[in-house]
Amino acid sequence: MKTYFRLLSFAKPIEKFAIPYIIFTLLYVFFSTMVLVLLGPLLNALFSTNAHAVVAQTGPAPSIFHMSEMFKYYMQYYINNYGGPWGALKFVCFIIIIFVFLGNLFRYLSQRTMENLRVHTLLNLRKTVFNNVMDLHLGYFNNERKGDIISKVASDVQVVQFSVTATLQVIFKEPVTMIAYMVALFSISTRLTLFSLLIIPVSAFIISRIVKRLKAQAIAGQQSYGNMISYLDEALSGIKIIKAFNALDFIKKRFNKENETYSSIARSMARRQQLASPVSETLSVTMIAFIVMYGGYLILNHKSDLDAGHFIAYIGIFSQLMRPAKAISDSFSNIHSGIAAGERVLALIDEKPLIKDAPNATAITEFNEGIHFKNVSFAYQEKEVLSGINLNIPKGKTVALVGPSGGGKSTLMDLIPRFTDPQSGEVLIDDHNIKSITAESLRALMGFVNQESILFNDSIYNNIAFGKVDATPEQVEAAAKIANAHSFILETEEGYSTNIGDRGTKLSGGQRQRICIARAVLSNPPIMLLDEATSALDTESEKLVQDALNNLMKNRTSLIIAHRLSTIQNADIIVVLESGKIVEQGTHHELIGHNGLYRKLIDMQTFTN
């Protein structure tokens, strides 16, 4: 229930929808019930023996609260004054047309309101989920979660809308309809209605047995669907490798196994859901048969003053009573999957970013002196990756991080833009602890280029101007020139407006990287962070990219990680990191003279290159 109300809270302001909905529904229920109620007097007036007689009318017209009486009164009035039964029939048909028209008009209006509410809820829910996911800390996003997030945003939200708002409709409209019908039934025959109240719970019990297991199945089904999306995503992004390693069979089997699990859950759920309808239909006809029997018994034995017209109207209304009852039970079977999906979506909304601005965080606008690591240690879960790091990156200098793979270089770099927080120690920019300044202003001081060129399916121009809406075409072009990208961009079909495809697949690795560099140049930050920016490239494009990087680093403070040591020999300071500790620090010449790990790494590369 709590989940349900929280989901509803996304419909804010709910009164805007609820009030008109309640009014329209009440009017709809009133008119549609009246059509059925009027059936009794109508049949009696037409078929009973004394219908054609002129009955004296006494007293004033009955009030609007006694619809049936009032109807009878006017009907008699018509028989008396306008040509007998034929006139009365015309009158009745006219009234029925008006009531049916009004009933359906209000039904349409109430459904329209409900649709608006549904779309509105969905809009808010999707927006909230997406915004919250984007705000989460980087550590949250690993591959296994990606499919899960996609399936939550794409399909669970959809399930929520259909079941939760559909139930909302049911929660108000169907009970009101049932009450109106019950009132009508009681007004026709109390005895018969009391009898039928005895048999309704029996069928309700049978239905509830059927829907009981549906919730557990719904949860399992959605989880399985999330896995399937993960596999799909992984398979699509790794298709080249999958084919190259002849792993198609493995990948296909893995996907199909999940697919089969999902299908068998879906099948078993459908079986139960489908069972609900035929069972309830059979039950309702059985109930009606019992009522006909009992009512007939009462009439045959003159134990009731029920006349034919009213009895038929009674059966008519009772058979209609099953429809809202069925709608309620159907929606209970639906709401389980809706609540399960809702819980998954809300869990994603409740996920709090581990890294967020301190309440009194200030924006930093300038960078004057340098970046300092003070006794910084960092661990992923249990595993210590950096320990006791003390490091100065003075303004205007180029600092290179080298060392064996897995030594913690990327992790160290991630601490500067606060992608992760260290467990102990502090990272300072000038003399501000980076935890005391806003992440946005901190990141605005930095440009990033790393091994994977992260590009978006858009034009070259928009990829360079990414995140900088006020860039002019001249600035974009100048940035591309600095990044050695201008000439190849002009050679593409549509120049700067060329679309680069999904993740930039229409470009070569070196070209992608140069676009990323142009992007960093354009944003013109004082600090550059480069993580293996040339590692994924062949020697020729590496040369072009390296030139571009050298342009990029001019007059800036840079921290670079490069595994090809020839590219960092000119760095002002070279820091050697091994197993999370700084083991050596100095210029190229100092370190060569030191005859330590750096020297060993250099020697190894001169052999292999």
Ligand code: ADP
């Ligand atoms: P480098 O960049 O020097 O090659 P990294 O900083 O990427 O090294 O990784 C340092 C260590 O941290 C490695 O042993 C790696 O296994 C581990 N590591 C890196 N990222 C994660 C992560 N997201 N979760 C857990 N361990 C990680």
Ligand code: MG
């Ligand atoms: Mg790395």
